[in-house]
Amino acid sequence: MGPLFERPEVRASVDEILQAIAAGRIRVxxxxxxxxxxxxxxxxxxxxxxxxxxxVMKP
Incomplete structure (x- = not known):
């Protein structure tokens, strides 16, 4: 996603999703x-x- 993370609204959305996953509110x-x-x-x-x-591909 490279340069997209420089956009504050994109970064905020991704951070929110990652926090929801970590808290168990979203299950992957x-x-x-x-x-x-x-x-x-x-x-x-x-x-x-x-x-x-x-x-998923694992090394």
């Missing part, structure tokens, strides 16, 4: 976790499987 649903080495598989899954949550 993770559909599947892929190793970063399998980035191609993660992208294919995202495009074809219609995931019900976020897809």
């Amino acid at each position: 649903v993770i559909d599947r976790i892929f190793p970063l080495a399998d980035a191609a598989a993660a992208h294919e899954y995202a495009e074809t499987a219609k995931p019900l949550g976020r897809i």
